[in-house]
Amino acid sequence: GAGVSQSPRYKVAKRGQDVALRCDPISGHVSLFWYQQALGQGPEFLTYFQNEAQLDKSGLPSDRFFAERPEGSVSTLKIQRTQQEDSAVYLCASTLRETDDGYTFGSGTRLTVV
Amino acid sequence: AQSVAQPEDQVNVAEGNPLTVKCTYSVSGNPYLFWYVQYPNRGLQFLLKYITGDNLVKGSYGFEAEFNKSQTSFHLKKPSALVSDSALYFCAVRDTGFQKLVFGTGTRLLVSP
Numbered sequence: 649g650a651g652v653s654q655s656p657r658y659k660v661a662k663r664g665q666d667v668a669l670r671c672d673p674i675s676g677h678v679s680l681f682w683y684q685q686a687l688g689q690g691p692e693f694l695t696y697f698q699n700e701a702q703l704d705k706s707g708l709p710s711d712r713f714f715a716e717r718p719e720g721s722v723s724t725l726k727i728q729r730t731q732q733e734d735s736a737v738y739l740c741a742s743t744l745r746e747t748d749d750g751y752t753f754g755s756g757t758r759l760t761v762v
Numbered sequence: 763a764q765s766v767a768q769p770e771d772q773v774n775v776a777e778g779n780p781l782t783v784k785c786t787y788s789v790s791g792n793p794y795l796f797w798y799v800q801y802p803n804r805g806l807q808f809l810l811k812y813i814t815g816d817n818l819v820k821g822s823y824g825f826e827a828e829f830n831k832s833q834t835s836f837h838l839k840k841p842s843a844l845v846s847d848s849a850l851y852f853c854a855v856r857d858t859g860f861q862k863l864v865f866g867t868g869t870r871l872l873v874s875p
């Protein structure tokens with residue numbers, strides 16, 4: 649597609665429920681990033697993939713968060729046993745190569761844990 | 763560690779007046795600097811970047827930014843603001859050898875008619 653596509657657009661989860669958020673990057677983009685944006689804050693880095701390899705997961709806040717990109721294209725961010733503090737917008741970004749390109753962001757998934 | 767500071771939560775400017783949104787950064791290597799804009803319920807849209815070269819960078823929608831190494835700043839500017847420029851603006855930095863962008867907390871720009 650022409651841009652980075654994220655689904656679902658909105659997700660409401662009950663506390664303790666598992667959720668999976670999907671990111672379709674721009675075709676051919678090598679690098680893929682996940683960010684978490686809490687209300688009124690700037691995006692915070694979660695994890696980074698180069699093709700299928702997860703090269704940096706230093707931003708994942710706990711072992712309840714897991715991300716994968718098995719074929720080097722679509723990525724899924726999974727959150728197990730959701731907590732209220734997980735409520736945020738989850739942004740995905742991709743870039744053609746691991747250099748100085750401006751990253752292209754998706755519109756995000758707004759997760760609300762009730 | 764790399765970091766970015768946006769000292770103003772909000773900037774108010776009248777339409778037609780020049781605008782400046784401030785950003786300072788801290789990196790250990792050479793900085794790669796970016797500005798993004800976010801409209802309500804939308805993702806981040808790339809405005810411009812500084813990698814190397816001229817200190818004055820021109821970007822989308824008439825925006826420009828000036829890289830100042832001695833002051834470690836990368837302020838966003840526009841000569842004549844439009845009401846449609848009202849949005850949330852984020853400065854971001856990437857340090858040499860790292861892939862992730864580190865974002866500031868954002869500055870809300872409000873342009874009044």
